[in-house]
Amino acid sequence: MPRLPQKTTVFACRKTNNLMWRRRMLERERVLRTGRLSMDHLRCIECGATYSVDEVIYQCRKCSGILEVVMDLEAVKERIGNGEWRSKSLGVWRYADFLPIKDRLKVVTLNEGGTGLHRCRRLGEKLGLKNLYVKFEGENPTGSFKDRGMTVGISKARELGVNSVVCASTGNTSASLAAYAAKAGMQCIVLLPAGKIALGKLGQAIAHGARIVQVKGNFDDALQMVFQLCERNKDIYLLNSINPFRIEGQKTLAFEVSEQLGVPPDCMVMPVGNAGNISAAWKGYSEFETLGLTKTKPRMIGIQAEGASPIVDAYRSRKQSINPVDAPETVATAIRIGNPVSWRKALNAIYNSGGYAETVTDQEILDAQRLMAQTEGIFAEPASSAPVASLKKLLEQKVIDPSETVVCVATGHGLKDVDIITRVFGKPVEVDANIEAIEKFLSRILEYDRLLQQPSPAPH
Ligand SMILES: Cc1ncc(COP(=O)(O)O)c(C=O)c1O
Numbered sequence: 372m373p374r375l376p377q378k379t380t381v382f383a384c385r386k387t388n389n390l391m392w393r394r395r396m397l398e399r400e401r402v403l404r405t406g407r408l409s410m411d412h413l414r415c416i417e418c419g420a421t422y423s424v425d426e427v428i429y430q431c432r433k434c435s436g437i438l439e440v441v442m443d444l445e446a447v448k449e450r451i452g453n454g455e456w457r458s459k460s461l462g463v464w465r466y467a468d469f470l471p472i473k474d475r476l477k478v479v480t481l482n483e484g485g486t487g488l489h490r491c492r493r494l495g496e497k498l499g500l501k502n503l504y505v506k507f508e509g510e511n512p513t514g515s516f517k518d519r520g521m522t523v524g525i526s527k528a529r530e531l532g533v534n535s536v537v538c539a540s541t542g543n544t545s546a547s548l549a550a551y552a553a554k555a556g557m558q559c560i561v562l563l564p565a566g567k568i569a570l571g572k573l574g575q576a577i578a579h580g581a582r583i584v585q586v587k588g589n590f591d592d593a594l595q596m597v598f599q600l601c602e603r604n605k606d607i608y609l610l611n612s613i614n615p616f617r618i619e620g621q622k623t624l625a626f627e628v629s630e631q632l633g634v635p636p637d638c639m640v641m642p643v644g645n646a647g648n649i650s651a652a653w654k655g656y657s658e659f660e661t662l663g664l665t666k667t668k669p670r671m672i673g674i675q676a677e678g679a680s681p682i683v684d685a686y687r688s689r690k691q692s693i694n695p696v697d698a699p700e701t702v703a704t705a706i707r708i709g710n711p712v713s714w715r716k717a718l719n720a721i722y723n724s725g726g727y728a729e730t731v732t733d734q735e736i737l738d739a740q741r742l743m744a745q746t747e748g749i750f751a752e753p754a755s756s757a758p759v760a761s762l763k764k765l766l767e768q769k770v771i772d773p774s775e776t777v778v779c780v781a782t783g784h785g786l787k788d789v790d791i792i793t794r795v796f797g798k799p800v801e802v803d804a805n806i807e808a809i810e811k812f813l814s815r816i817l818e819y820d821r822l823l824q825q826p827s828p829a830p831h
Pocket residue numbers: 515541542543544612642643644645646647648649705706752754755782783
Protein backbone atom coordinates (compact mmCIF):
# COMPACT_ATOMS: atom_id res chain seq x y z
CA MET A 372 0.00 0.00 0.00
CA PRO A 373 1.52 3.39 -0.98
CA ARG A 374 2.18 5.79 1.87
CA LEU A 375 1.03 9.38 1.91
CA PRO A 376 3.95 11.78 2.19
CA GLN A 377 4.28 13.21 5.70
CA LYS A 378 6.05 16.43 4.77
CA THR A 379 4.28 17.68 1.71
CA THR A 380 6.26 20.92 1.33
CA VAL A 381 9.63 19.19 0.98
CA PHE A 382 8.05 16.59 -1.28
CA ALA A 383 6.45 19.32 -3.40
CA CYS A 384 9.63 21.32 -4.16
CA ARG A 385 11.72 18.37 -5.27
CA LYS A 386 8.95 16.99 -7.44
CA THR A 387 8.01 20.34 -8.96
CA ASN A 388 11.55 20.79 -10.36
CA ASN A 389 11.38 17.31 -11.71
CA LEU A 390 8.04 18.00 -13.42
CA MET A 391 9.20 21.23 -15.02
CA TRP A 392 12.23 19.44 -16.46
CA ARG A 393 10.07 16.67 -17.86
CA ARG A 394 7.68 19.15 -19.44
CA ARG A 395 10.54 20.98 -21.20
CA MET A 396 11.86 17.66 -22.48
CA LEU A 397 8.44 16.67 -23.76
CA GLU A 398 8.01 19.93 -25.62
CA ARG A 399 11.47 19.67 -27.24
CA GLU A 400 10.90 16.09 -28.23
CA ARG A 401 7.59 16.95 -29.89
CA VAL A 402 8.88 19.91 -31.86
CA LEU A 403 11.79 17.81 -33.14
CA ARG A 404 9.46 15.01 -34.12
CA THR A 405 6.72 17.01 -35.85
CA GLY A 406 8.66 20.03 -37.05
CA ARG A 407 6.00 22.42 -35.68
CA LEU A 408 4.59 23.57 -32.41
CA SER A 409 1.32 21.89 -31.53
CA MET A 410 -1.57 24.27 -31.54
CA ASP A 411 -3.59 22.25 -29.01
CA HIS A 412 -4.03 24.53 -26.04
CA LEU A 413 -6.15 25.24 -22.98
CA ARG A 414 -8.58 28.13 -23.12
CA CYS A 415 -10.58 29.83 -20.40
CA ILE A 416 -14.25 29.58 -21.31
CA GLU A 417 -14.95 32.92 -19.59
CA CYS A 418 -12.23 35.34 -20.77
CA GLY A 419 -10.51 33.40 -23.54
CA ALA A 420 -7.05 33.43 -21.91
CA THR A 421 -4.91 30.59 -23.24
CA TYR A 422 -2.45 28.24 -21.57
CA SER A 423 -0.18 25.42 -22.66
CA VAL A 424 -1.53 21.87 -22.49
CA ASP A 425 1.64 20.99 -20.60
CA GLU A 426 0.85 23.31 -17.72
CA VAL A 427 -0.76 21.94 -14.57
CA ILE A 428 -3.63 24.37 -14.30
CA TYR A 429 -7.33 23.83 -13.59
CA GLN A 430 -8.75 27.35 -13.54
CA CYS A 431 -7.90 30.55 -15.36
CA ARG A 432 -5.29 32.60 -13.52
CA LYS A 433 -6.94 35.82 -14.72
CA CYS A 434 -10.61 35.22 -13.92
CA SER A 435 -10.88 31.76 -12.25
CA GLY A 436 -13.00 30.53 -15.17
CA ILE A 437 -12.82 26.86 -16.08
CA LEU A 438 -10.69 25.67 -18.96
CA GLU A 439 -11.28 23.61 -22.06
CA VAL A 440 -8.89 21.87 -24.38
CA VAL A 441 -9.00 23.47 -27.81
CA MET A 442 -7.84 20.82 -30.23
CA ASP A 443 -5.86 21.80 -33.28
CA LEU A 444 -8.49 20.37 -35.62
CA GLU A 445 -6.31 20.97 -38.69
CA ALA A 446 -3.71 18.72 -37.12
CA VAL A 447 -6.43 16.18 -36.26
CA LYS A 448 -7.56 16.26 -39.90
CA GLU A 449 -4.01 15.53 -41.02
CA ARG A 450 -3.73 12.64 -38.59
CA ILE A 451 -7.03 11.01 -39.54
CA GLY A 452 -6.59 11.60 -43.26
CA ASN A 453 -5.45 8.08 -44.07
CA GLY A 454 -8.49 6.58 -42.32
CA GLU A 455 -6.34 4.23 -40.26
CA TRP A 456 -8.31 5.06 -37.12
CA ARG A 457 -11.38 3.38 -38.60
CA SER A 458 -9.68 -0.03 -38.45
CA LYS A 459 -9.38 0.10 -34.66
CA SER A 460 -12.09 -1.45 -32.50
CA LEU A 461 -14.75 0.73 -30.93
CA GLY A 462 -13.56 2.34 -27.71
CA VAL A 463 -11.88 5.49 -26.43
CA TRP A 464 -8.49 4.82 -28.05
CA ARG A 465 -9.99 4.25 -31.48
CA TYR A 466 -10.07 8.04 -31.34
CA ALA A 467 -6.45 8.53 -30.23
CA ASP A 468 -5.91 10.94 -33.14
CA PHE A 469 -8.70 13.15 -31.78
CA LEU A 470 -7.24 13.31 -28.26
CA PRO A 471 -4.58 15.57 -26.74
CA ILE A 472 -2.26 12.77 -25.60
CA LYS A 473 0.99 13.03 -27.49
CA ASP A 474 2.98 10.14 -26.15
CA ARG A 475 1.09 6.95 -26.99
CA LEU A 476 3.49 4.98 -24.76
CA LYS A 477 2.04 6.81 -21.77
CA VAL A 478 -1.53 5.61 -22.36
CA VAL A 479 -3.09 3.84 -19.37
CA THR A 480 -6.08 1.79 -20.48
CA LEU A 481 -8.47 -0.83 -19.14
CA ASN A 482 -10.32 -1.05 -22.47
CA GLU A 483 -12.88 1.63 -21.84
CA GLY A 484 -15.64 2.75 -24.17
CA GLY A 485 -17.07 0.59 -26.93
CA THR A 486 -20.26 0.30 -24.90
CA GLY A 487 -23.51 -0.97 -26.39
CA LEU A 488 -26.02 1.32 -28.02
CA HIS A 489 -29.14 -0.73 -27.32
CA ARG A 490 -32.23 -0.39 -29.50
CA CYS A 491 -35.06 -0.36 -26.97
CA ARG A 492 -38.23 -1.49 -28.80
CA ARG A 493 -40.16 -2.72 -25.76
CA LEU A 494 -39.35 0.32 -23.66
CA GLY A 495 -40.03 2.59 -26.62
CA GLU A 496 -43.44 1.00 -27.16
CA LYS A 497 -44.37 1.55 -23.52
CA LEU A 498 -43.35 5.18 -23.68
CA GLY A 499 -44.54 5.97 -27.20
CA LEU A 500 -41.20 6.34 -28.94
CA LYS A 501 -40.37 4.61 -32.21
CA ASN A 502 -36.59 5.01 -32.21
CA LEU A 503 -35.37 4.83 -28.66
CA TYR A 504 -31.81 3.80 -27.79
CA VAL A 505 -29.96 3.46 -24.52
CA LYS A 506 -26.19 3.89 -24.56
CA PHE A 507 -25.22 1.74 -21.58
CA GLU A 508 -22.11 3.21 -20.04
CA GLY A 509 -22.37 0.69 -17.21
CA GLU A 510 -20.48 -1.62 -19.58
CA ASN A 511 -17.24 0.29 -18.94
CA PRO A 512 -14.45 -1.40 -16.92
CA THR A 513 -15.40 0.10 -13.55
CA GLY A 514 -19.09 0.31 -14.47
CA SER A 515 -19.53 3.95 -15.41
CA PHE A 516 -18.79 6.57 -18.08
CA LYS A 517 -16.10 8.03 -15.85
CA ASP A 518 -13.62 5.53 -17.29
CA ARG A 519 -13.65 7.35 -20.64
CA GLY A 520 -12.36 10.50 -19.00
CA MET A 521 -10.10 8.75 -16.56
CA THR A 522 -8.09 6.83 -19.16
CA VAL A 523 -7.23 10.16 -20.81
CA GLY A 524 -6.79 12.04 -17.51
CA ILE A 525 -4.43 9.45 -16.06
CA SER A 526 -2.53 9.17 -19.34
CA LYS A 527 -2.05 12.94 -19.24
CA ALA A 528 -0.92 12.64 -15.62
CA ARG A 529 1.66 10.12 -16.77
CA GLU A 530 2.84 12.42 -19.56
CA LEU A 531 3.31 15.12 -16.96
CA GLY A 532 5.27 12.77 -14.72
CA VAL A 533 2.76 12.94 -11.88
CA ASN A 534 2.79 10.35 -9.08
CA SER A 535 -0.20 11.33 -6.94
CA VAL A 536 -3.77 11.94 -8.06
CA VAL A 537 -6.86 13.11 -6.20
CA CYS A 538 -10.57 13.64 -6.70
CA ALA A 539 -13.72 14.47 -4.81
CA SER A 540 -16.54 12.16 -5.76
CA THR A 541 -20.14 11.14 -5.41
CA GLY A 542 -18.73 7.62 -5.91
CA ASN A 543 -18.12 6.71 -9.53
CA THR A 544 -15.22 9.09 -10.10
CA SER A 545 -13.42 7.66 -7.08
CA ALA A 546 -14.04 4.08 -8.23
CA SER A 547 -12.67 4.90 -11.66
CA LEU A 548 -9.72 6.99 -10.50
CA ALA A 549 -8.73 4.32 -7.97
CA ALA A 550 -8.68 1.65 -10.69
CA TYR A 551 -6.70 3.70 -13.21
CA ALA A 552 -4.26 4.94 -10.56
CA ALA A 553 -3.69 1.32 -9.55
CA LYS A 554 -3.04 0.37 -13.16
CA ALA A 555 -0.60 3.29 -13.54
CA GLY A 556 1.11 2.64 -10.19
CA MET A 557 0.12 6.05 -8.86
CA GLN A 558 -0.90 7.09 -5.40
CA CYS A 559 -4.63 7.83 -5.26
CA ILE A 560 -6.48 10.03 -2.76
CA VAL A 561 -10.27 10.40 -2.79
CA LEU A 562 -12.44 12.74 -0.77
CA LEU A 563 -16.01 11.53 -0.34
CA PRO A 564 -19.05 13.08 1.33
CA ALA A 565 -19.31 10.99 4.50
CA GLY A 566 -22.12 8.44 4.49
CA LYS A 567 -23.41 9.54 1.08
CA ILE A 568 -21.69 7.05 -1.20
CA ALA A 569 -23.35 3.93 -2.59
CA LEU A 570 -21.60 0.89 -1.12
CA GLY A 571 -20.61 -0.63 -4.47
CA LYS A 572 -18.66 2.49 -5.42
CA LEU A 573 -17.00 2.83 -2.03
CA GLY A 574 -16.09 -0.84 -2.23
CA GLN A 575 -14.35 -0.29 -5.56
CA ALA A 576 -12.25 2.60 -4.23
CA ILE A 577 -11.27 0.51 -1.19
CA ALA A 578 -10.45 -2.55 -3.28
CA HIS A 579 -8.21 -0.58 -5.65
CA GLY A 580 -6.21 0.77 -2.71
CA ALA A 581 -7.24 4.43 -2.75
CA ARG A 582 -6.54 6.53 0.35
CA ILE A 583 -10.07 7.51 1.32
CA VAL A 584 -11.03 10.59 3.30
CA GLN A 585 -14.68 10.82 4.28
CA VAL A 586 -15.46 14.52 4.54
CA LYS A 587 -18.20 15.65 6.90
CA GLY A 588 -20.14 17.59 4.32
CA ASN A 589 -21.64 17.14 0.88
CA PHE A 590 -19.94 16.67 -2.51
CA ASP A 591 -19.60 20.41 -3.07
CA ASP A 592 -17.72 20.71 0.26
CA ALA A 593 -15.46 17.78 -0.66
CA LEU A 594 -14.65 19.39 -4.02
CA GLN A 595 -13.71 22.66 -2.32
CA MET A 596 -11.34 20.71 -0.08
CA VAL A 597 -9.75 19.04 -3.10
CA PHE A 598 -9.15 22.43 -4.77
CA GLN A 599 -7.44 23.65 -1.61
CA LEU A 600 -5.41 20.47 -1.30
CA CYS A 601 -4.11 20.82 -4.86
CA GLU A 602 -3.44 24.52 -4.38
CA ARG A 603 -1.27 23.76 -1.36
CA ASN A 604 0.36 20.61 -2.75
CA LYS A 605 1.26 21.22 -6.38
CA ASP A 606 2.33 17.65 -7.03
CA ILE A 607 -1.05 16.16 -6.35
CA TYR A 608 -2.85 16.14 -9.68
CA LEU A 609 -6.57 16.90 -9.65
CA LEU A 610 -8.73 14.56 -11.69
CA ASN A 611 -12.25 15.84 -11.21
CA SER A 612 -14.11 16.81 -14.36
CA ILE A 613 -12.86 20.38 -13.98
CA ASN A 614 -9.69 18.83 -15.39
CA PRO A 615 -10.25 19.41 -19.11
CA PHE A 616 -8.43 16.23 -20.12
CA ARG A 617 -11.20 14.21 -18.46
CA ILE A 618 -13.69 15.95 -20.73
CA GLU A 619 -11.58 15.03 -23.76
CA GLY A 620 -11.95 11.33 -22.97
CA GLN A 621 -15.66 11.71 -22.30
CA LYS A 622 -16.29 13.37 -25.67
CA THR A 623 -15.70 9.95 -27.27
CA LEU A 624 -19.22 9.06 -26.11
CA ALA A 625 -20.53 11.30 -28.89
CA PHE A 626 -18.10 9.87 -31.43
CA GLU A 627 -19.26 6.35 -30.64
CA VAL A 628 -22.97 7.16 -30.77
CA SER A 629 -22.51 8.89 -34.14
CA GLU A 630 -20.67 5.90 -35.54
CA GLN A 631 -23.02 3.31 -34.05
CA LEU A 632 -26.08 5.03 -35.48
CA GLY A 633 -24.37 6.13 -38.69
CA VAL A 634 -25.46 9.70 -37.96
CA PRO A 635 -25.92 11.69 -34.73
CA PRO A 636 -29.33 11.20 -33.05
CA ASP A 637 -31.99 13.91 -32.97
CA CYS A 638 -31.81 14.13 -29.18
CA MET A 639 -29.30 13.09 -26.58
CA VAL A 640 -30.81 12.83 -23.08
CA MET A 641 -28.29 12.81 -20.23
CA PRO A 642 -28.29 13.02 -16.44
CA VAL A 643 -26.54 16.13 -15.14
CA GLY A 644 -24.63 16.41 -11.87
CA ASN A 645 -21.37 18.30 -11.98
CA ALA A 646 -22.24 18.88 -15.64
CA GLY A 647 -19.04 17.59 -17.22
CA ASN A 648 -20.51 14.76 -19.25
CA ILE A 649 -23.15 16.70 -21.15
CA SER A 650 -20.49 19.33 -21.95
CA ALA A 651 -18.14 16.60 -23.14
CA ALA A 652 -20.71 14.97 -25.40
CA TRP A 653 -21.56 18.32 -26.97
CA LYS A 654 -17.86 18.97 -27.59
CA GLY A 655 -17.60 15.57 -29.26
CA TYR A 656 -20.56 16.19 -31.57
CA SER A 657 -19.26 19.65 -32.42
CA GLU A 658 -15.76 18.38 -33.27
CA PHE A 659 -17.06 15.55 -35.45
CA GLU A 660 -19.14 18.08 -37.37
CA THR A 661 -16.28 20.55 -37.76
CA LEU A 662 -14.07 17.74 -39.02
CA GLY A 663 -16.68 16.94 -41.66
CA LEU A 664 -17.39 13.49 -40.25
CA THR A 665 -21.04 14.30 -39.51
CA LYS A 666 -23.50 16.87 -40.80
CA THR A 667 -25.80 17.42 -37.83
CA LYS A 668 -25.72 17.67 -34.07
CA PRO A 669 -28.37 16.50 -31.59
CA ARG A 670 -30.39 18.62 -29.21
CA MET A 671 -28.78 18.15 -25.82
CA ILE A 672 -31.32 17.50 -23.06
CA GLY A 673 -30.07 17.65 -19.48
CA ILE A 674 -31.98 15.91 -16.68
CA GLN A 675 -31.57 16.66 -12.99
CA ALA A 676 -33.26 15.37 -9.87
CA GLU A 677 -35.90 17.67 -8.45
CA GLY A 678 -33.91 18.20 -5.24
CA ALA A 679 -30.66 19.08 -7.02
CA SER A 680 -31.52 21.10 -10.10
CA PRO A 681 -29.54 24.37 -10.40
CA ILE A 682 -29.07 23.94 -14.15
CA VAL A 683 -32.73 23.21 -14.86
CA ASP A 684 -33.69 26.21 -12.70
CA ALA A 685 -31.39 28.45 -14.76
CA TYR A 686 -32.72 27.02 -18.02
CA ARG A 687 -36.36 27.53 -16.98
CA SER A 688 -35.79 31.23 -16.49
CA ARG A 689 -33.48 31.36 -19.56
CA LYS A 690 -30.67 32.61 -17.36
CA GLN A 691 -27.00 32.51 -18.32
CA SER A 692 -25.83 31.57 -14.82
CA ILE A 693 -26.95 29.31 -11.98
CA ASN A 694 -27.95 29.79 -8.37
CA PRO A 695 -26.32 26.94 -6.44
CA VAL A 696 -28.64 24.70 -4.41
CA ASP A 697 -27.46 24.68 -0.78
CA ALA A 698 -28.61 21.29 0.42
CA PRO A 699 -29.10 19.06 -2.63
CA GLU A 700 -31.13 15.94 -1.95
CA THR A 701 -32.07 12.97 -4.11
CA VAL A 702 -32.05 9.21 -4.07
CA ALA A 703 -29.77 9.42 -7.12
CA THR A 704 -26.58 10.01 -5.12
CA ALA A 705 -24.42 10.39 -8.24
CA ILE A 706 -26.18 13.61 -9.18
CA ARG A 707 -26.73 14.98 -5.69
CA ILE A 708 -24.77 18.12 -6.54
CA GLY A 709 -25.88 21.67 -5.80
CA ASN A 710 -23.03 23.70 -7.28
CA PRO A 711 -21.93 22.07 -10.54
CA VAL A 712 -18.47 23.12 -11.64
CA SER A 713 -19.16 22.87 -15.37
CA TRP A 714 -22.49 24.73 -15.30
CA ARG A 715 -21.40 27.25 -17.92
CA LYS A 716 -20.30 24.55 -20.36
CA ALA A 717 -23.56 22.64 -19.77
CA LEU A 718 -25.76 25.69 -20.31
CA ASN A 719 -23.82 26.44 -23.51
CA ALA A 720 -24.43 22.88 -24.71
CA ILE A 721 -28.15 23.09 -23.95
CA TYR A 722 -28.72 26.57 -25.38
CA ASN A 723 -26.45 26.22 -28.42
CA SER A 724 -27.96 22.90 -29.43
CA GLY A 725 -31.55 24.12 -29.12
CA GLY A 726 -31.86 21.60 -26.28
CA TYR A 727 -33.80 21.48 -23.06
CA ALA A 728 -33.49 20.82 -19.33
CA GLU A 729 -36.00 19.07 -17.09
CA THR A 730 -36.29 17.62 -13.60
CA VAL A 731 -37.57 14.25 -12.46
CA THR A 732 -38.72 13.15 -9.02
CA ASP A 733 -37.05 10.38 -7.03
CA GLN A 734 -40.11 8.19 -7.59
CA GLU A 735 -39.92 8.76 -11.36
CA ILE A 736 -36.24 7.82 -11.25
CA LEU A 737 -36.88 4.57 -9.39
CA ASP A 738 -39.82 3.65 -11.63
CA ALA A 739 -37.65 4.22 -14.69
CA GLN A 740 -34.84 2.15 -13.20
CA ARG A 741 -37.22 -0.78 -12.80
CA LEU A 742 -38.82 -0.27 -16.21
CA MET A 743 -35.50 -0.23 -18.01
CA ALA A 744 -34.29 -3.31 -16.12
CA GLN A 745 -37.51 -5.24 -16.75
CA THR A 746 -38.24 -4.32 -20.35
CA GLU A 747 -34.73 -4.14 -21.79
CA GLY A 748 -32.44 -6.05 -19.42
CA ILE A 749 -30.46 -2.90 -18.74
CA PHE A 750 -29.74 -2.46 -15.05
CA ALA A 751 -28.65 1.11 -14.49
CA GLU A 752 -28.13 2.97 -11.24
CA PRO A 753 -30.70 5.59 -10.16
CA ALA A 754 -28.89 8.66 -11.59
CA SER A 755 -28.49 6.82 -14.87
CA SER A 756 -32.21 6.19 -15.04
CA ALA A 757 -33.09 9.88 -14.91
CA PRO A 758 -33.08 10.29 -18.72
CA VAL A 759 -35.59 7.45 -19.23
CA ALA A 760 -37.60 8.86 -16.31
CA SER A 761 -37.95 12.14 -18.19
CA LEU A 762 -39.20 10.77 -21.52
CA LYS A 763 -42.90 10.81 -20.68
CA LYS A 764 -42.72 14.51 -19.77
CA LEU A 765 -40.58 15.36 -22.78
CA LEU A 766 -43.15 13.76 -25.07
CA GLU A 767 -46.09 15.45 -23.31
CA GLN A 768 -44.37 18.81 -23.53
CA LYS A 769 -43.59 18.11 -27.23
CA VAL A 770 -39.89 18.60 -26.59
CA ILE A 771 -39.37 15.36 -28.45
CA ASP A 772 -41.43 13.84 -31.22
CA PRO A 773 -42.46 10.13 -31.13
CA SER A 774 -40.64 9.45 -34.41
CA GLU A 775 -37.36 11.09 -33.48
CA THR A 776 -34.19 9.13 -32.75
CA VAL A 777 -33.59 9.55 -29.06
CA VAL A 778 -30.51 8.33 -27.21
CA CYS A 779 -30.68 8.13 -23.42
CA VAL A 780 -27.34 7.74 -21.72
CA ALA A 781 -27.42 5.23 -18.85
CA THR A 782 -24.26 6.45 -17.20
CA GLY A 783 -23.54 3.74 -14.63
CA HIS A 784 -24.33 0.16 -13.66
CA GLY A 785 -27.12 -0.71 -11.24
CA LEU A 786 -24.87 -3.03 -9.23
CA LYS A 787 -23.12 0.06 -7.90
CA ASP A 788 -26.09 0.79 -5.67
CA VAL A 789 -27.96 -2.41 -4.87
CA ASP A 790 -28.99 -1.16 -1.44
CA ILE A 791 -31.54 1.05 -3.09
CA ILE A 792 -33.18 -1.88 -4.87
CA THR A 793 -34.00 -3.86 -1.77
CA ARG A 794 -34.85 -0.70 0.15
CA VAL A 795 -37.35 0.45 -2.46
CA PHE A 796 -38.68 -2.76 -3.93
CA GLY A 797 -38.35 -5.03 -0.89
CA LYS A 798 -36.39 -8.23 -0.36
CA PRO A 799 -37.38 -11.56 -1.95
CA VAL A 800 -39.56 -13.76 0.28
CA GLU A 801 -38.04 -16.87 1.92
CA VAL A 802 -39.94 -20.15 1.53
CA ASP A 803 -39.26 -23.58 3.10
CA ALA A 804 -37.34 -26.14 1.00
CA ASN A 805 -40.60 -27.97 0.36
CA ILE A 806 -42.01 -28.39 -3.13
CA GLU A 807 -45.68 -27.90 -2.09
CA ALA A 808 -44.82 -24.69 -0.28
CA ILE A 809 -42.84 -23.45 -3.28
CA GLU A 810 -45.63 -24.31 -5.78
CA LYS A 811 -48.22 -22.67 -3.55
CA PHE A 812 -46.12 -19.54 -3.34
CA LEU A 813 -45.41 -19.53 -7.10
CA SER A 814 -49.05 -20.01 -8.07
CA ARG A 815 -49.95 -16.93 -6.04
CA ILE A 816 -47.30 -14.68 -7.53
CA LEU A 817 -47.63 -16.03 -11.08
CA GLU A 818 -51.37 -15.40 -10.97
CA TYR A 819 -50.60 -11.89 -9.79
CA ASP A 820 -48.21 -11.41 -12.76
CA ARG A 821 -50.90 -12.71 -15.18
CA LEU A 822 -53.40 -10.21 -13.82
CA LEU A 823 -50.87 -7.42 -14.26
CA GLN A 824 -50.28 -8.39 -17.89
CA GLN A 825 -53.98 -8.49 -18.86
CA PRO A 826 -55.00 -5.51 -20.96
CA SER A 827 -56.99 -3.10 -18.86
CA PRO A 828 -60.73 -3.00 -19.75
CA ALA A 829 -61.76 -0.36 -22.25
CA PRO A 830 -63.29 2.70 -20.58
CA HIS A 831 -67.12 2.89 -20.91
C1 LIG B 1 -23.84 7.50 -12.76
C2 LIG B 1 -23.65 8.95 -12.97
N1 LIG B 1 -24.49 9.59 -13.78
C3 LIG B 1 -24.38 10.91 -14.00
C4 LIG B 1 -23.42 11.66 -13.39
C5 LIG B 1 -23.35 13.11 -13.68
O1 LIG B 1 -22.30 13.41 -14.55
P1 LIG B 1 -21.71 14.86 -14.57
O2 LIG B 1 -21.19 15.13 -13.18
O3 LIG B 1 -20.61 14.81 -15.57
O4 LIG B 1 -22.82 15.77 -14.92
C6 LIG B 1 -22.51 11.05 -12.52
C7 LIG B 1 -21.48 11.82 -11.84
O5 LIG B 1 -20.90 11.40 -10.88
C8 LIG B 1 -22.63 9.65 -12.33
O6 LIG B 1 -21.79 8.99 -11.52
